[in-house]
Amino acid sequence: MAARDLTMSEAARVAGARVDLLLIAEMVKPGSRVLDVGSGDGELLELLATTRGCDARGIELSREGVNAGVARGLPIIQGDADVDLADYPDNSFDYVILSQTIQATRRPKWVLEQMLRVGTHAIVSFPNFGFWRMRLDLLLNGRMPSTENLPYSWHDTPNIHFCTIRDFVALVEEVGAQIDRAAALNGYGHPVRFNLPWAVWNLLGEQAVFLLSRKG
Amino acid sequence: MSDNTALRDLPAYEAARGEADHPHSAVVRFGADMPLQLDAGGVLTPFQIAYQTYGTLNAARSNAILLCHALSGDQHAANVHPVTGKPGWWETLVGPGKPIDTDRFFVIASNVLGGCLGTTGPSSTNPATGQPYGLDLPVVTIRDMVRAQAMLVDHLGIEKLLAVVGGSMGGMQVLQWAASYPERVFAAMPIATAARHSAQNIAFHEVGRQAVMADPEWRGGRYLQEGTSPRRGLSVARMAAHITYMSDSSLHRKFGRRLQDRDGHTFSFDADFQVESYLRHQGEAFVDRFDANSYLYVTRAMDYFDLAADYGGVLANAFKGSKTRFCLVSFTSDWLFTTADSRAIVHALNASGAQVSFAEIESDKGHDSFLLDEPEFFAITRGFIDAAARAVGAL
Numbered sequence: 001m002a003a004r005d006l007t008m009s010e011a012a013r014v015a016g017a018r019v020d021l022l023l024i025a026e027m028v029k030p031g032s033r034v035l036d037v038g039s040g041d042g043e044l045l046e047l048l049a050t051t052r053g054c055d056a057r058g059i060e061l062s063r064e065g066v067n068a069g070v071a072r073g074l075p076i077i078q079g080d081a082d083v084d085l086a087d088y089p090d091n092s093f094d095y096v097i098l099s100q101t102i103q104a105t106r107r108p109k110w111v112l113e114q115m116l117r118v119g120t121h122a123i124v125s126f127p128n129f130g131f132w133r134m135r136l137d138l139l140l141n142g143r144m145p146s147t148e149n150l151p152y153s154w155h156d157t158p159n160i161h162f163c164t165i166r167d168f169v170a171l172v173e174e175v176g177a178q179i180d181r182a183a184a185l186n187g188y189g190h191p192v193r194f195n196l197p198w199a200v201w202n203l204l205g206e207q208a209v210f211l212l213s214r215k216g
Numbered sequence: 217m218s219d220n221t222a223l224r225d226l227p228a229y230e231a232a233r234g235e236a237d238h239p240h241s242a243v244v245r246f247g248a249d250m251p252l253q254l255d256a257g258g259v260l261t262p263f264q265i266a267y268q269t270y271g272t273l274n275a276a277r278s279n280a281i282l283l284c285h286a287l288s289g290d291q292h293a294a295n296v297h298p299v300t301g302k303p304g305w306w307e308t309l310v311g312p313g314k315p316i317d318t319d320r321f322f323v324i325a326s327n328v329l330g331g332c333l334g335t336t337g338p339s340s341t342n343p344a345t346g347q348p349y350g351l352d353l354p355v356v357t358i359r360d361m362v363r364a365q366a367m368l369v370d371h372l373g374i375e376k377l378l379a380v381v382g383g384s385m386g387g388m389q390v391l392q393w394a395a396s397y398p399e400r401v402f403a404a405m406p407i408a409t410a411a412r413h414s415a416q417n418i419a420f421h422e423v424g425r426q427a428v429m430a431d432p433e434w435r436g437g438r439y440l441q442e443g444t445s446p447r448r449g450l451s452v453a454r455m456a457a458h459i460t461y462m463s464d465s466s467l468h469r470k471f472g473r474r475l476q477d478r479d480g481h482t483f484s485f486d487a488d489f490q491v492e493s494y495l496r497h498q499g500e501a502f503v504d505r506f507d508a509n510s511y512l513y514v515t516r517a518m519d520y521f522d523l524a525a526d527y528g529g530v531l532a533n534a535f536k537g538s539k540t541r542f543c544l545v546s547f548t549s550d551w552l553f554t555t556a557d558s559r560a561i562v563h564a565l566n567a568s569g570a571q572v573s574f575a576e577i578e579s580d581k582g583h584d585s586f587l588l589d590e591p592e593f594f595a596i597t598r599g600f601i602d603a604a605a606r607a608v609g610a611l
Contacts (some may be wrong), residue, residue, distance in 0.1 A: 003542040009439055070543065070573045073603025077562055077574035087563045136287070 019189045020125050020207050021036060021047055024099060026121055027181060027211045028052055032094035035119065037081045037111075039103030042069030045076070048164070051066075052193060059084060082106045085114035093119040102126050103159040113175050116214050121180070125209040130164030130202035150204070165202040181211040232299045232332065232505045233440070236348075237341050237470035239334025240298035241266040241291055241327070242326045242370050251434060252329075252364055255357040255520075262428075265368045266334025267291050267293060270310065271318035279610040281316060281601070282365065283325040284382030284389035287514055288454075288506060290333040293325040294318065299333075299505045308589055315598035316381065316530045320611065324372065328389075329364045330356045331514035338509035339440060350509060351437035358385070358521045362392040366400070366508040376400050379604055383407035383586035384553060385514070388521050391561070394542070395523060395534040403604035405597065408586045410557035411531050412522035417464070417552060420460055421515040424453030428508045437509055450508040452500030457496045463549035463582035467491060484562070524564075531564035538565075541607075543600040545593060547585040 021044045023064070027048060030052045036044050038056025039142055040067075048056040058076035060066045069076040077084075081098070082105050096119030098111065103126055103127060105111045115122040128134075137145040144154040152159060165184065184192040184205025191203050201208070243266050246252065251261035268291045273280060283293050283306065292311040296303060310316040310323055327335035330353070342349045369377065380393045380401050387409025395403040413421075428434055431449025435442045459467075471491040475481075478488065487493040527533035542565055546558035555576050565572040577593050579585040584591065605611040 001337055004321055057571060058416075063578065067575045067592050067596060070575045071592075071599035073599045073606070075571050077543065077566075078576050079559075079574075084563075084566075089569070092569055139241070172371050213380045 018043070018077060018115060020209060023183050023191065023209045024123050024125060024183070026098060027209070028054060028095050028097075030054070033092075034095045034097060034158065035088070035093045036097045036099065037085065037115070038098060038104070039069065039074075039076055040065045042072060042074035042076055044097065044099060045069070045074050046072070049074075078161065081111055083113060085118060088114075088118040090117055091120060095119050095123055097122045097123045097168065099123075099125045100127065103162050105161065108163075109171060109175060112171065112177070112212075116175065116177055116212065120213060122167070122177070122207050122212040124212065125207060126163065127159075128165050128184070128202065128205045128208050129162040130166060131187070131206045132203045133206070135203075165205055165208050166198055168208065168210065169198055172210070176215050178215045179210055180213055183209045185209075187191045228264045232507070233331045233339065235266075235299065236337065236339040236507070239266040239291075239327070241268055241334050243267075243334060244368055246367060250367065252360065252367070254354050256354040256360075258354060260329075260336065260354065263329075263336035263364070264334070264340075265326050265329075265336075265364055267324060267368060268293065268295060269325075269372075270294050270323040273322040273372075274610065276610070277374050278376070278378060278608050279320065279605065280322045280324060280369075280372070281375050281379045281381060282369065282377050282393075283310065283316075283323060284365075284380065284386035284393075285325065285328065285442050286384035287457075287518065288502065289386070290331060291325045292326045292333070294323070297505075299500070305587060308587070309594065309597060310556060314595045316601060317598075320605070321378065321601075321609045323460075324369070326365055326368055328385075328514065328517075329361045330510060330517060332507035332510040335364070337507065338437070338513055339473075339507040348440040350440065353509075353513065355516055355520075356513060357386045357517050358392050360524075361517065362389050362396055365389070365393075366397060369400070373500075376402060378608060378610055379403040379405060379601055381405040381407070381601075382409075384583065385518050386408055387553075388413075388518065388523075391523055391534075392521075394538060394540050395527070398535070398538045398540055401524050401540045402608055403541050403543070403600065405543045405545070405600060406558075406561065407593075408547055408550050408553045408558075408583060409561075410553050411524060411534075411561050413518050413520075414557075418519045420457065420552075421519055423456050425512050425515060427452040427456065428511060431508075434508060437512075439508065446508045447503045450503050450506065450511060451496075453499075454502040455495040455499040458495060461582055461584040463551065465549065465580045465581055466582055469580070470494070476554070479490075511552075514530065531561070532567035534568050535565055535568040538568060540569045541571040541573075541604060543575075543596070545574075545586070545596060546576050547579045547581070547583070547590075548576060550583045550585060552583040577589050 036058045040175040045056040048054040059079045066078040096115040134145040157176040245264045251259035253609040293306040294304040327333045385408035428449040431446035433444035434446035476493040524531040546555040
């Protein structure tokens with residue numbers, strides 16, 4: 001398919017993809033070079049290749065994910081974001097994407113810095129631990145929140161570095177990046193469309209997606 | 217030729233010997249007008265390449281896949297072997313409807329330079345003397361092998377290969393193809409291989425070569441002229457090598473400490489254990505189809521392989537600007553060509569910006585896994601090859 005802009009509903013028809021992946025795909029310019037870190041079996045890679053005409057490549061930690069993706073003809077390598085991002089040259093991609101993975105990295109700050117070194121842009125999506133339901137859960141039950149999207153118990157989870165939207169914004173400032181776009185999805189998977197302050201997004205957004213670039 | 221009695225008792229060996237000059241294969245002969253440049257210096261001329269093809273080349277000549285064989289392989293990848301009568305070494309992977317589908321692709325497999333199944337090697341007749349080359353053949357390298365293959369591909373009228381695929385030493389050739397002829401390789405699949413032969417692997421090869429050369433029947437490499445055969449030496453070399461192709465757990469699963477057709481230890485040096493009997497059989501079977509001097513030449517070619525060394529010590533430079541897409545595969549229990557070896561190639565390819573897939577397959581069968589029934593490996597091969605074929609419009 002020729003590279004072109006697509007609307008989210010078009011993309012959903014094409015790929016039946018997750019809403020957060022569609023939000024990410026929308027942020028990527030057609031025809032660009034993309035590295036998806038934590039690519040799973042390549043759902044986003046396929047979406048980017050077929051609907052955006054991208055040269056999209058993946059790194060994935062799990063052997064099952066890699067092998068399933070490669071068997072579908074997708075360029076995925078078995079590797080660990082916490083280590084292997086260092087192997088890529090500066091500016092080798094237009095976008096480096098970290099979708100629902102930053103909370104599972106050992107060194108989120110280092111990973112984010114590497115993403116902004118390897119890519120001109122970085123796109124990060126993550127579950128927002130500042131979401132009102134998380135806060136309510138902790139307030140009322142006094143137990144670590146566990147939701148449909150994050151069903152793990154605190155002691156047996158790949159997610160070792162949860163953050164809130166405001167935490168992430170602070171990290172972006174710390175690594176000296178700028179936010180080009182941001183979007184939040186509410187508990188129903190709908191974008192929080194209003195241009196509201198971070199504090200409100202932090203309450204209403206169950207997930208967040210940020211498009212970042214280096215300052216200057 | 218002197219006393220030939222020893223050979224007359226060995227029909228299989230004779231059959232293999234006959235393959236050297238007149239193989240049961242297609243053969244292309246390159247005359248004095250097309251000499252082969254050798255890394256050792258000088259040229260080899262005339263020389264010949266024995267090869268097999270499967271499937272049909274399409275009108276656009278865009279569906280050709282070259283298979284590169286490993287140390288003890290040959291061009292008989294997907295047909296019954298003319299000497300052993302056994303299925304081709306890659307019939308698990310290559311054939312009608314198989315992952316490398318000969319209904320859709322034109323598959324080429326050639327015997328390597330230095331081999332003994334019809335491509336010029338030490339058992340071929342030296343036209344200058346009318347005698348087998350023996351050690352008069354210059355030492356050849358992986359790059360020489362690939363240079364010869366490129367002449368074969370030219371001869372077949374193919375400008376660009378859809379894919380070059382090979383495991384172990386075959387994988388070295390795949391890497392060399394991608395480095396030497398990037399514009400002629402659309403997709404490269406180096407399997408269970410390394411960009412350089414490790415000290416440990418050189419050491420194993422040296423043991424094998426010394427076993428061959430220590431056999432009094434080797435006669436300084438002139439056994440064909442003298443009518444002898446260094447069977448014991450080559451057999452020991454194969455036995456030692458065969459251990460490196462398996463894993464501790466696969467040997468244990470297959471044999472454990474079980475005894476061979478006996479109730480107790482014989483307190484002798486007979487093959488009491490099944491594993492001993494198995495290795496002896498592997499050694500014997502190998503000698504019937506393989507030339508001892510070829511074993512020296514081909515192992516040497518692997519030892520000399522160090523792709524980065526040809527590119528200023530930086531492997532990424534071997535693939536600079538490469539538009540070839542790569543798919544590397546390693547197997548968890550392969551301790552001869554490890555996942556770390558494959559990963560080093562992946563790192564270099566990433567650094568050079570090449571498109572690369574890399575999958576590690578869980579298997580306890582060791583290095584030989586790439587020749588065995590590994591469904592996940594097959595699925596990956598099919599996916600990678602089909603995606604490449606779609607990309608060039610060959611599907």
